[in-house]
Amino acid sequence: MSEVMIWTIVFVVLSFGLYMYIGFAARVRDTKGFYVAGQGVPAIANGAATAADWMSAASFISMSGLISTMGFDGAVYLLGWTGGYVLLALLLAPYLRKFNKYTVPDFVGDRYYSNVARAVAAVSAVFISMTYVAGQMRGVGVVFSRFLGLDINTGVVVGMIIVAFFAVLGGMKGITWTQVAQFFVLIVAFIIPAVAISMKLTGNPIPQLGLVFSDIVPKLNQLQVDLGFKEYTQPFRSRSMIDVICITFSLMAGTAGLPHVIVRFYTVPNVRAARYSAGYALLFISLLYLTAPALAVFARYNLIQTLHNKPLTEVRQLDWVNSWEKTKLLKFDDKNADGIVELKPVAKDSEITIDNDIIVLATPEIAQLAPFVIGLVAAGALAAALSTASGLLLVVSSSVAHDIYYRLINPKASEAQQLLVGRIVIFIAVVAAGYFGINPPGFVAEVVAFAFGLAAASFFPIILLGIFDKRTNSQGAIAGMLTGMIFTAGMIIMMRSVQLLGTATPIMTDFMGISAQGVGVVGLILNLVVTLVVSRVTPPPPAHIQEMVESVRVPRGAGSASAAH
Amino acid sequence: MSKQSAEERAIGYWKANISLIGILLAIWAIVSFGLGYLLANPLNGIMIGNVPFPFWMAQQGAIITFVILIFAYAKIMDGIDAKFDVNE
Incomplete structure (x- = not known):
C-alpha cells in the first residue's frame, strides 16, 4: 500500500x-x-x-x-x-x-x-x-x-x-x-x-x-x-x-x-x-x-508547461501522469506520430485531452x-x-x-x-x-440546469413578491409560477433534447441567443410579469394575509411568534 | 419617535429599508454586470498589477464587494432597526 x-x-x-x-x-x-x-x-x-x-x-x-x-x-x-x-x-x-x-x-x-x-x-x-x-x-x-x-x-x-x-x-x-x-x-x-x-x-x-x-x-x-x-x-x-x-x-x-x-x-x-x-x-x-x-x-x-510539446515517453515517466492516465481523465493520442504531444484549440486535433476534474485532484501531485x-x-x-x-x-x-x-x-x-x-x-x-x-441517469449534468432554472423561475420571484408586493394574491402567484416553470422546463427540454429525448439534433439551440443554462432569467421575468398582472385584475389577498406580510417586514418578535405553529 | 403611530413607524421603516436595498443592489449590479461584463471590452487595457481590470473584477473584485455589501446591509440595518424601534 x-x-x-x-x-x-x-x-x-x-x-x-x-x-x-x-x-x-x-x-x-x-x-x-x-x-x-x-x-x-x-x-x-x-x-x-x-x-x-x-x-x-x-x-x-x-x-x-x-x-x-x-x-x-x-x-x-x-x-x-x-x-x-x-x-x-x-x-x-x-x-x-x-x-x-x-x-x-x-x-x-x-x-x-x-x-x-x-x-x-x-x-x-x-x-x-x-x-x-x-x-x-x-x-x-x-x-x-x-x-x-x-x-x-x-x-x-x-x-x-x-x-x-x-x-x-x-x-x-x-x-x-x-x-x-x-x-x-x-x-x-x-x-x-x-x-x-x-x-x-x-x-x-x-x-x-x-x-x-x-x-x-x-x-x-x-x-x-x-x-x-x-x-x-x-x-x-x-x-x-x-x-x-x-x-x-x-x-x-x-x-x-x-x-x-x-x-x-x-x-x-x-x-x-x-x-x-x-x-x-x-x-x-x-x-x-x-x-x-x-x-x-x-x-x-x-499543465501546458509540463505536457505541451514534450516527447510522449518523457511525459509518461511522470508519476502523476501515469496514475491519471489510468483513470482515463488524462489522454494522449500522438496523431501525427512524431513522438511529441501537442495541445491544440480544436479538440479533434489536440493530442492531449485533459478532464476538468484533474485540476484540483492532481494539483498536489503536479506540485509534488x-x-x-x-x-x-x-x-x-x-x-x-x-x-x-x-x-x-x-x-x-x-x-x-x-x-x-x-x-x-x-x-x-x-x-x-x-x-x-x-x-x-x-x-x-x-x-x-x-x-x-x-x-x-445519463443526463445528470442536463438536469442540474433544470434545478437552477426552475429555482430561478419559480421560487425566487414568488418569494420575492410575497414579501415586497402586498397585492400579489393566490391567483397571480399560481399563474406566474406555472408560467415560469413551464416555459423554463420546456426551453431546457428543447435545447437539451439530444440527451433528454434522444433526438438527433437539439429542437432549439438557443432562445434569442440565450442558452439552456441562462434561460431561467426569461422564465423569471415572465413569472414576475404574469404574477403582477393577474394579481391586479383579481381580488386582493385577504386582510390576515396582508397583515402577515406587514409582520414579516419588521424584525421584532421573531423569537416568540413560533408558538403559533 | 414616540409621537409617531406604530403604523407610521412601520411605513417609514420599510421606506428606509427599500432605499438601502436599492443603493446596495445598484452597487452589486455595477461591480458585476457593469464593470465585469458590459464594460469588459473598453476597459480591457486597464491593468490591476499584471491582470486586465475587467478580468480581475469578474473573478475577484466583484466577489469581494459582494461580501462587503452583505455586512454593510446588516450593520446599517442595525441602526435603522434601532431608529424606528423595531429591533429585537
Missing part, C-alpha cells in the same frame, strides 16, 4: 469518525430540532454550515478545472454562485426568518393561502433536491475509487451509511454541526495545495496576490496565443455577452431560490442573526471562490506536495459532497414529511408521529440518492 493511500485512509477515517460523533452528540427529540435545529444556531456557525451546504462536490472538484478551460468566461460560475447571496441576504433571508416556519413550501402555501401552491412548491423542492443529491453521492463514489482503489459502488454505500447515521438521528441539528466541521475540512484541503502551487509558480504564498502581482497571467496569455488559443483573460471568447449575462443572473437567482440554502436561515435565533449569517456564509464561500480562479490560472500554466496533502484533498472532496448531500436530503424529508404528510394529509399527526415520518423519509431519501449514485 502506497504512502498516499495510508494518509488518505487516516484522514477519511478521522473525519468520518468526527462526523459520526457530532451526529450522535446532536441527536434530537422534537420536530423543531429535526427541521430547524431548534433555531439556536449562532450566526457565524450557520455561516460555516451554509458554506459547506452550498459548496458541493462540483465546487470543490470540478469548478477550478472548468474555469481553467473557460478563462474569463468562467466568471459565470464565480459571480453566479456568489452574487446570489447578496439577493438572499437583502431580499429573502431576513423576512423568511421572521416568518418563522420550517420550510420554503410553508411560506408559499401560507402566503398564498393555497394548498395547490404548497403542493407545487413541495414537489419542486423534492425534484430540485433529488437531482442534485444524485451527483453528490456519485462524487463520493468517485473519490473513493480514485484515491483508495475501492469500487465506486462500495464508495457510494459507505457515504450513504455515514449520511444516514447523522441525518436520521440528528436531523437539521446533526446536519448543521457536521456541516460546520465539514467546512473546515474542505476549506483547509482546498487552500493548502493552492498556497503551495502559488509559492512554486509565483513566489507568493497568497494565491490571490500571486495572481495579480506576478507575471503569471501575461505569461499564460502569451502561451495561449502561441498555441493558437485566445488570450486567457479575453472576455466572451466562448459565449456571447448576452448569454454570459443571462447565465450569471440565472445562477444568482437560482442560488437565492434553492430550498436547501434558504432553510439554513430558519435555523438562526433572530432576524439580525439571519442578516449577519448571510455575510459570514459568503465570506466563508469566498475563501474557496477567490482561490479557485487563481488555482485555475496556475494549473493551466503548469507531501503525500499527506493528497490524503487531505480526498477528505476535503468527501466533506464537500457529504455536507451538500445531507442538506439536500433534509429538504426532501421536510417537503414530504412536513409539507405533504403533516400539512396536507394528516394535520392531526402528533409530534412523535411527525418526527417518525421525518426520520423514515430521510432514510428512504438516502437510499434513493444512493441508488441514483450507483446507477446515475
Whole structure:
C-alpha cells in the first residue's frame, strides 16, 4: 500500500469518525430540532454550515478545472454562485426568518393561502433536491475509487451509511454541526495545495496576490496565443455577452431560490442573526471562490508547461501522469506520430485531452506536495459532497414529511408521529440518492440546469413578491409560477433534447441567443410579469394575509411568534 | 419617535429599508454586470498589477464587494432597526 493511500485512509477515517460523533452528540427529540435545529444556531456557525451546504462536490472538484478551460468566461460560475447571496441576504433571508416556519413550501402555501401552491412548491423542492443529491453521492463514489482503489459502488454505500447515521438521528441539528466541521475540512484541503502551487509558480504564498502581482497571467496569455488559443483573460471568447449575462443572473437567482440554502436561515435565533449569517456564509464561500480562479490560472500554466510539446515517453515517466492516465481523465493520442504531444484549440486535433476534474485532484501531485496533502484533498472532496448531500436530503424529508404528510394529509399527526415520518423519509431519501449514485441517469449534468432554472423561475420571484408586493394574491402567484416553470422546463427540454429525448439534433439551440443554462432569467421575468398582472385584475389577498406580510417586514418578535405553529 | 403611530413607524421603516436595498443592489449590479461584463471590452487595457481590470473584477473584485455589501446591509440595518424601534 502506497504512502498516499495510508494518509488518505487516516484522514477519511478521522473525519468520518468526527462526523459520526457530532451526529450522535446532536441527536434530537422534537420536530423543531429535526427541521430547524431548534433555531439556536449562532450566526457565524450557520455561516460555516451554509458554506459547506452550498459548496458541493462540483465546487470543490470540478469548478477550478472548468474555469481553467473557460478563462474569463468562467466568471459565470464565480459571480453566479456568489452574487446570489447578496439577493438572499437583502431580499429573502431576513423576512423568511421572521416568518418563522420550517420550510420554503410553508411560506408559499401560507402566503398564498393555497394548498395547490404548497403542493407545487413541495414537489419542486423534492425534484430540485433529488437531482442534485444524485451527483453528490456519485462524487463520493468517485473519490473513493480514485484515491483508495475501492469500487465506486462500495464508495457510494459507505457515504450513504455515514449520511444516514447523522441525518436520521440528528436531523437539521446533526446536519448543521457536521456541516460546520465539514467546512473546515474542505476549506483547509482546498487552500493548502493552492498556497503551495502559488509559492512554486509565483513566489507568493497568497494565491490571490500571486495572481495579480506576478507575471503569471501575461505569461499564460502569451502561451495561449502561441498555441493558437485566445488570450486567457479575453472576455466572451466562448459565449456571447448576452448569454454570459443571462447565465450569471440565472445562477444568482437560482442560488437565492434553492430550498436547501434558504432553510439554513430558519435555523438562526433572530432576524439580525439571519442578516449577519448571510455575510459570514459568503465570506466563508469566498475563501474557496477567490482561490479557485487563481488555482485555475496556475494549473493551466503548469499543465501546458509540463505536457505541451514534450516527447510522449518523457511525459509518461511522470508519476502523476501515469496514475491519471489510468483513470482515463488524462489522454494522449500522438496523431501525427512524431513522438511529441501537442495541445491544440480544436479538440479533434489536440493530442492531449485533459478532464476538468484533474485540476484540483492532481494539483498536489503536479506540485509534488507531501503525500499527506493528497490524503487531505480526498477528505476535503468527501466533506464537500457529504455536507451538500445531507442538506439536500433534509429538504426532501421536510417537503414530504412536513409539507405533504403533516400539512396536507394528516394535520392531526402528533409530534412523535411527525418526527417518525421525518426520520423514515430521510432514510428512504438516502437510499434513493444512493441508488441514483450507483446507477446515475445519463443526463445528470442536463438536469442540474433544470434545478437552477426552475429555482430561478419559480421560487425566487414568488418569494420575492410575497414579501415586497402586498397585492400579489393566490391567483397571480399560481399563474406566474406555472408560467415560469413551464416555459423554463420546456426551453431546457428543447435545447437539451439530444440527451433528454434522444433526438438527433437539439429542437432549439438557443432562445434569442440565450442558452439552456441562462434561460431561467426569461422564465423569471415572465413569472414576475404574469404574477403582477393577474394579481391586479383579481381580488386582493385577504386582510390576515396582508397583515402577515406587514409582520414579516419588521424584525421584532421573531423569537416568540413560533408558538403559533 | 414616540409621537409617531406604530403604523407610521412601520411605513417609514420599510421606506428606509427599500432605499438601502436599492443603493446596495445598484452597487452589486455595477461591480458585476457593469464593470465585469458590459464594460469588459473598453476597459480591457486597464491593468490591476499584471491582470486586465475587467478580468480581475469578474473573478475577484466583484466577489469581494459582494461580501462587503452583505455586512454593510446588516450593520446599517442595525441602526435603522434601532431608529424606528423595531429591533429585537
